[in-house]
Amino acid sequence: xxxxxxxxxxxxxxxxxxxxxxxxxxxxxxxxxxxxxxxxxxxxxxxxxxxxxxxxxxxxxxxxxxxxxxxxxxxxxxxxxxxxxxxxxxxxxxxxxxxxxxxxxxxxxxxxxxxxxxxxxxxxxxxxxxxxxxxxxxxxxxxxxxxxxxxxxxxxxxxxxxxxxxxxxxxxxxxxxxxxxxxxxxxxxxxxxxxxxxxxxxxxxxxxxxxxxxxxxxxxxxxxxxxxxxxxxxxxxxxxxxxxxxxxxxxxxxxxxxxxxxxxxxxxxxxxxxxxxxxxxxxxxxxxxxxxxxxxxxxxxxxxxxxxxxxxxxxxxxxxxxxxxxxxxxxxxxxxxxxxxxxxxxxxxxxxxxxxxxxxxxxxxxxxxxxxxxxxxx
Amino acid sequence: xxxxxxxxxxxxxxxxxxxxxxxxxxxxxxxxxxxxxxxxxxxxxxxxxxxxxxxxxxxxxxxxxxxxxxxxxxxxxxxxxxxxxxxxxxxxxxxxxxxxxxxxxxxxxxxxxxxxxxxxxxxxxxxxxxxxxxxxxxxxxxxxxxxxxxxxxxxxxxxxxxxxxxxxxxxxxxxxxxxxxxxxxxxxxxxxxxxxxxxxxxxxxxxxxxxxxxxxxxxxxxxxxxxxxxxxxxxxxxxxxxxxxxxxxxxxxxxxxxxxxxxxxxxxxxxxxxxxxxxxxxxxxxxxxxxxxxxxxxxxxxxxxxxxxxxxxx
Numbered sequence: 211x212x213x214x215x216x217x218x219x220x221x222x223x224x225x226x227x228x229x230x231x232x233x234x235x236x237x238x239x240x241x242x243x244x245x246x247x248x249x250x251x252x253x254x255x256x257x258x259x260x261x262x263x264x265x266x267x268x269x270x271x272x273x274x275x276x277x278x279x280x281x282x283x284x285x286x287x288x289x290x291x292x293x294x295x296x297x298x299x300x301x302x303x304x305x306x307x308x309x310x311x312x313x314x315x316x317x318x319x320x321x322x323x324x325x326x327x328x329x330x331x332x333x334x335x336x337x338x339x340x341x342x343x344x345x346x347x348x349x350x351x352x353x354x355x356x357x358x359x360x361x362x363x364x365x366x367x368x369x370x371x372x373x374x375x376x377x378x379x380x381x382x383x384x385x386x387x388x389x390x391x392x393x394x395x396x397x398x399x400x401x402x403x404x405x406x407x408x409x410x411x412x413x414x415x416x417x418x419x420x421x422x423x424x425x426x427x428x429x430x431x432x433x434x435x436x437x438x439x440x441x442x443x444x445x446x447x448x449x450x451x452x453x454x455x456x457x458x459x460x461x462x463x464x465x466x467x468x469x470x471x472x473x474x475x476x477x478x479x480x481x482x483x484x485x486x487x488x489x490x491x492x493x494x495x496x497x498x499x500x501x502x503x504x505x506x507x508x509x510x511x512x513x514x515x516x517x518x519x520x521x522x523x524x525x526x527x528x529x530x531x532x533x534x535x536x537x538x539x540x541x542x543x544x545x546x547x548x549x550x551x552x553x554x555x556x557x558x559x560x561x562x563x564x565x566x567x568x569x570x571x572x573x574x575x576x577x578x579x580x581x582x583x584x585x586x587x588x
Numbered sequence: 589x590x591x592x593x594x595x596x597x598x599x600x601x602x603x604x605x606x607x608x609x610x611x612x613x614x615x616x617x618x619x620x621x622x623x624x625x626x627x628x629x630x631x632x633x634x635x636x637x638x639x640x641x642x643x644x645x646x647x648x649x650x651x652x653x654x655x656x657x658x659x660x661x662x663x664x665x666x667x668x669x670x671x672x673x674x675x676x677x678x679x680x681x682x683x684x685x686x687x688x689x690x691x692x693x694x695x696x697x698x699x700x701x702x703x704x705x706x707x708x709x710x711x712x713x714x715x716x717x718x719x720x721x722x723x724x725x726x727x728x729x730x731x732x733x734x735x736x737x738x739x740x741x742x743x744x745x746x747x748x749x750x751x752x753x754x755x756x757x758x759x760x761x762x763x764x765x766x767x768x769x770x771x772x773x774x775x776x777x778x779x780x781x782x783x784x785x786x787x788x789x790x791x792x793x794x795x796x797x798x799x800x801x802x803x804x805x806x807x808x809x810x811x812x813x814x815x816x817x818x819x820x821x822x823x824x825x826x827x828x829x830x831x832x833x834x835x836x837x838x839x840x841x842x843x844x845x846x847x848x849x850x851x852x853x854x855x856x857x858x859x860x861x862x863x864x865x866x867x868x869x870x871x872x873x874x875x876x877x878x879x880x881x882x883x884x885x886x887x888x889x890x891x892x893x894x895x896x897x898x899x900x901x902x
Contacts, residue, residue, distance in 0.1 A: 250702045254699045261714050265716060265720070268728050271731065281737070284738070399625070406618045412618040414615070421629075425633055427884065429880055431856055431859055431879055434636075435872055440635075443650060457628065460631065461625035520721045520723075522722060522723055522837070527864065538721060538723040538834075545730070545842075546841060546842045556731070562721055562723075563721060566720070581778045582778065
């Protein structure tokens, strides 16, 4: 006989389960957890593809040959023509349907659908075939998997427009210069401001801090036009890096906030001890607080680099001549001028992206910390 | 006696509260420390705000002197079809793009919070696209969304769906941009993820013991617990989306701004066009002020409405 239990509690078993039932329940749970983990693995992988494939596609396209870029349907690996040397020239091989069956011939030139071919075995004899007759292809290029590394030097050594005397290397250098000085400016200007908000007690401080935070809400568009006119027409700094660099020397809300949050975590007692020893606020700031803040300074450095490297609107407003373009501006210009060369465009985009990815893998924790600090605390 | 005190109360200049010596010293030191920001605020925030406010009431072409026209710019905005079009496009992105991205990033964060093998690698994969520079990712997606040789339509073709002509079809250009945005939502995911890690496990365990299933636990515990983070992501997302510019500027390719058929003519793009291509600085300044006020109102509205839906622990 099984023991009965009071049933007034909803969901309470009306009797104790038997061993057989308990085993069954255990099996059911195991089966369910198996399917749950199967489902979560499937979901995480499937959505992962959405993030991964475009990234890989950028790399794959960067290695494609000109012949392969516009192949429909697109191929998942980069292909290139098989080439043979004929009379000291590398010519692409074609499968051509001749009178005497299919032959492998090298194409000398293809003009308006008519190809001039040469048999690699008999290099002095040329023949002409139509590439396509109606729906049937007469000559088909022979392709093999091949990574075209040449796209990278090709893309980098040319500018965004023909004949401007500036290559992507120049854009790369310009981006680096702007990023470097932005980092210097940001570190020098934001740390003292953040220190004052974190450690100094004076009347009006909290009011000023609210004012700083409220400028985060201000759209750039609201101040863009006067700033542009001020730099361009008043100071005549148009087409120089100065309008992009100088503002970083005057602090900004995000970095002040980030640094202040960190400075507040440094034990007050350390500052007080220094104060008792007769240190001035400046000495406490430079000798006590800053040396303890290396992690957050790294975060600020990384994020300023990211921001400066990424910035598009600023360079678009101020940099007019191609020799001053940044990578972002140069890439956009390249795309709008010669939108067809997707393999070189993707090669340039890869070079543009690589420094950030490298920085990420070196400073993964710094990245995540920065996002959490600006995003969450307070 | 009574009268005297009243007089004193209204004295001009108003009497400042008596500061202690330490406060006075600190105030002076503090002002020195704040100097970089103070100068920056005056030069790059306050002055431009005042200046653009003045420009917005005048016709100004940068080279010629300012010509005062009163409210003409603002009245002109109301009669400008392109202004309304650009506002509609922007609101489309704010009302559809932001919530979809938010929902998707929450879902991704929940997935990444599951205990699966290789969790760290998945997190890197989900995060990596968000650090690809804006211009590079926009150009990449232009290539991906290419109707003939793009991989998205190819993949859709594998499962028998005929993909749209994304970037040349005015109905599909904005969804294309939303996809681009979702690809780079890694930082939102990270913020959600750190919020999920702060959800107290004892609550989840208690609910599980009481027989709540996965969905009930998610909806009744996790969602309320991360609601402040949702609010934060929502507000930053809305503010960012109102200023949407670089992606749209790149996405038109070699066509004119707003291609196709002004469907990607967002507010900031139209503002840029007015200010720097047509040199209508006054008109653009009026647009900037309208944008500022719209953002302000939206933020305050969200904060007000969210009071009822946000749960702050403790």
